[in-house]
Amino acid sequence: MNPGSVPAKFKVRIDADQCMLCERCVENCPYGTYRREGEHISVDSRRCVACHRCVAMCPRDSITIEEKPVDYRSHPLWTRESREAIYNQARTGRIVLAGMGNASDLPIIFDRLLLDACQVTNPSIDPLREPMELRTYIGKKPRKLDLRKKRNGDIELKTRLHPNLRLNTPIMIGHMSYGAISLNAQLSMARAVASEGTFMGTGEGGLHPALREFQDNMIVQVASGRFGVDIDYLERGAAIEIKIGQGAKPGIGGHLPGEKIDPDISQTRMIPERSDAISPAPHHDIYSIEDLKQLVHSLKEATEWKKPVFVKIAAVHNVAAIASGIARSSADAVVIDGFRGGTGAAPRVFRDHVGIPIEAAIAAVDQKLRSQGIRNEVSIIASGGIRDAAEVTKAIALGADAIYIGTAALIAMGCRVCGTCYRGLCPWGIATQNSSLTRRLNPDVEWQHVANLIRGWTLEISELMGAAGINSIESLRGNRDRLRGYLLDEAMMNILDVQPVGA
Amino acid sequence: MCGIISVVDRSRSGMDGSSIKNALSLMDERGSGEGAGYAAYGVYPDFADYYAIHLFFNNLVEPKGAVDEILRAWGKIEHEEEIPTVEQPDLRRTRIPWRYFFKPDPTLMPGSDTPEEDIIMMLVMKINTSIQGALVFSSGKNIGVFKASGWPEAVADFYQIDQYEGYIWLAHNRYPTNTPGWWGGAHPFNLLDWSVIHNGEITSYGTNRRYIESFGYRCTMFTDTEVVAYLCDLLSRRHGLPRELMVRAFAPPFWDEIDRMKKPEMELNHAIRQTYGSALMNGPFAIVVATADGIVGFTDRIKLRPLIAAEAGDRLYIASEEAAIRRMESSLDHVWMPQAGEPVIGRVQS
Ligand code: SF4
Numbered sequence A: 001m002n003p004g005s006v007p008a009k010f011k012v013r014i015d016a017d018q019c020m021l022c023e024r025c026v027e028n029c030p031y032g033t034y035r036r037e038g039e040h041i042s043v044d045s046r047r048c049v050a051c052h053r054c055v056a057m058c059p060r061d062s063i064t065i066e067e068k069p070v071d072y073r074s075h076p077l078w079t080r081e082s083r084e085a086i087y088n089q090a091r092t093g094r095i096v097l098a099g100m101g102n103a104s105d106l107p108i109i110f111d112r113l114l115l116d117a118c119q120v121t122n123p124s125i126d127p128l129r130e131p132m133e134l135r136t137y138i139g140k141k142p143r144k145l146d147l148r149k150k151r152n153g154d155i156e157l158k159t160r161l162h163p164n165l166r167l168n169t170p171i172m173i174g175h176m177s178y179g180a181i182s183l184n185a186q187l188s189m190a191r192a193v194a195s196e197g198t199f200m201g202t203g204e205g206g207l208h209p210a211l212r213e214f215q216d217n218m219i220v221q222v223a224s225g226r227f228g229v230d231i232d233y234l235e236r237g238a239a240i241e242i243k244i245g246q247g248a249k250p251g252i253g254g255h256l257p258g259e260k261i262d263p264d265i266s267q268t269r270m271i272p273e274r275s276d277a278i279s280p281a282p283h284h285d286i287y288s289i290e291d292l293k294q295l296v297h298s299l300k301e302a303t304e305w306k307k308p309v310f311v312k313i314a315a316v317h318n319v320a321a322i323a324s325g326i327a328r329s330s331a332d333a334v335v336i337d338g339f340r341g342g343t344g345a346a347p348r349v350f351r352d353h354v355g356i357p358i359e360a361a362i363a364a365v366d367q368k369l370r371s372q373g374i375r376n377e378v379s380i381i382a383s384g385g386i387r388d389a390a391e392v393t394k395a396i397a398l399g400a401d402a403i404y405i406g407t408a409a410l411i412a413m414g415c416r417v418c419g420t421c422y423r424g425l426c427p428w429g430i431a432t433q434n435s436s437l438t439r440r441l442n443p444d445v446e447w448q449h450v451a452n453l454i455r456g457w458t459l460e461i462s463e464l465m466g467a468a469g470i471n472s473i474e475s476l477r478g479n480r481d482r483l484r485g486y487l488l489d490e491a492m493m494n495i496l497d498v499q500p501v502g503a
Numbered sequence B: 001m002c003g004i005i006s007v008v009d010r011s012r013s014g015m016d017g018s019s020i021k022n023a024l025s026l027m028d029e030r031g032s033g034e035g036a037g038y039a040a041y042g043v044y045p046d047f048a049d050y051y052a053i054h055l056f057f058n059n060l061v062e063p064k065g066a067v068d069e070i071l072r073a074w075g076k077i078e079h080e081e082e083i084p085t086v087e088q089p090d091l092r093r094t095r096i097p098w099r100y101f102f103k104p105d106p107t108l109m110p111g112s113d114t115p116e117e118d119i120i121m122m123l124v125m126k127i128n129t130s131i132q133g134a135l136v137f138s139s140g141k142n143i144g145v146f147k148a149s150g151w152p153e154a155v156a157d158f159y160q161i162d163q164y165e166g167y168i169w170l171a172h173n174r175y176p177t178n179t180p181g182w183w184g185g186a187h188p189f190n191l192l193d194w195s196v197i198h199n200g201e202i203t204s205y206g207t208n209r210r211y212i213e214s215f216g217y218r219c220t221m222f223t224d225t226e227v228v229a230y231l232c233d234l235l236s237r238r239h240g241l242p243r244e245l246m247v248r249a250f251a252p253p254f255w256d257e258i259d260r261m262k263k264p265e266m267e268l269n270h271a272i273r274q275t276y277g278s279a280l281m282n283g284p285f286a287i288v289v290a291t292a293d294g295i296v297g298f299t300d301r302i303k304l305r306p307l308i309a310a311e312a313g314d315r316l317y318i319a320s321e322e323a324a325i326r327r328m329e330s331s332l333d334h335v336w337m338p339q340a341g342e343p344v345i346g347r348v349q350s
């Protein structure tokens, strides 16, 4: 039997009465779904990934894309997805790749956590009339202050504060490398974070010269491949992040195929053109917390102790113990990336099955650091599929200092979450290096959309805080009293340390 | 809701509890008859070197036996007795108030800068979390808290507070909104020298509680005021912040104001907010904190609860209402309304 043929996922239709044969759909679909044939446009639905570029570009609204109903015999266990994965794998004998975040239908804990609001005895605060403070400092904090009283009675501060990042909002953009995404996409986000007073990560792809203008708002990443890392790179970043793991693919490294390494990326990453850029799963000099500590120290030493150093790990079941080791390694912040984190490309089996939800990971890490009395000295940054301002607020109430968004920022620039980033043909000019496609993303326009998103969420967080009678983000952090669990099981509520609704 | 009033005599002259009882009773509509209490400093001159440990016992059998045992293990009980009370018609006696005068053995806490206090703190946490039917509600030297579920007058008469003389008094009339009114939940809250009365609701309670618990404190009284007493102990006694800066940590200036400050001032305020962000209190509150050497009153950063201060000679008053202060002292030298977050400090002359 030839298991090669699986039914098309989407059905694309063109309303011939509406169509004016402008061929924009043909030009816009990098997957080759459309072809002009005489006086009509022919469609190959099998090629469609539902990126919606054509729908957005068609001047006559002639295109309809629908999910094609399953034509397999329905079965509760052998779903369409499970069968098609087997057919595909039986055909290729390879690891199945996937892009974007976890696509399995697991319950989302954030949806089962509800925020609180004040009523009579405890007035809510109106953010339009009262100051709301979302300013957040990320980095190491002293355990206590050392003060001396001077002869004249003045108080002198002896403690020297560690370098911290100052954020106007607790929302940052996580690491997406040049290579995984286009330079135009990076430029848009960089301009947005600079305008909103926050930060973004470079990813492990080095820092392109065009981004230097925004370097004060960029966190440079050191991953196991050490691509693009030299002293100039480290010195340009506002902070340095060591990437140990990533939420979409805990326990494995990264791989940027040689086809994507064009001359510009090869320069930025400092690797030969067209060679595969493989980040190994582990850092080959880190096999223990002591080793990690050495790297943290070396990076600090190299940058004269002027920059905070973060360590990013994927959320896995013993994340709390690992985070506590990181906190003790003199890192300034622990970044935890949950199992819904996005990715350019990951083995599907990892993306959908490895790791744990970010909600539980934040709660466990915050609790562990508190039980050891060191929570206050290190920041927690959480990421992995955060979709709106309510989730940011809930993440902070569970114990995060700030969050990274990734996919949400891409969606603000047009991404339709079609999940085919790994093919390098992103029709929106985001997850691609193909110049005819990257041209489609205009950084002069798109930065504003990303900035608007951050600003809109920030306003919503202020409103949610005001409703809870809180005017400073410090008082939201770890304030699990402001959360209630709804339809969560008891074990999960214990992990999250929240009360059920009505309690 | 809730009514608070406090007074300090800076020359350490004693005041009996009768006038503060009258003043508190004036604010009866701020309470619901479910909790009132008084704290007085200087009330045990005969045992001034001993920690006066006040407890509520559910009965005098198992819980008391367990408390006796743990206290004896950690030091010496110099004297103990039931706190004298007089039955009141509208006060239901649900607990037995007891007091020990206790001296901890500092050699049992090696490596501590303040071994006696650390022992007391540890004992309070241990008794309150592990001995069923016993609750320590006051543990300072030469000070006492007297509280119960009832109206201010009933609670005062129950404990006969007019029989005590102190140079600092705090009093509180409770209107519980979040938690049930019970004896342990009445104010003042105390740990060691610190006593706290509070009107309002601390919306940052969850953050403050989890912060303080990471330093070994355990919140057992189901109310947000307890955490204030522990925060004072941590920031002031253990971390050595002067009183003004402790209040600055609790109700700091807004970042915009800090940005406008001159350099050393700005750096100090930055350091306080960055280091003690988790001690910042949010929500509507007016708080008075007392220690053996004075009182400090302050409100939240946007002043959602009333607070009035007044002076008459050596005495400084801080209360929810001016009328209550005038009930204690009709001719005041100076009455003012402190700014949001600005501390009013009354220090005893040393
Ligand atoms: S873009 Fe729309 S109008 Fe243009 S050819 Fe395609 S379907 Fe027809």
Ligand code: SF4
Binding pocket: A051, A099, A100, A410, A414, A415, A416, A417, A418, A419, A420, A421, A422, A425, A426, A427, A428, A429, A430, A431
């Ligand atoms: S980035 Fe592009 S390819 Fe990836 S999911 Fe979004 S639209 Fe699809």
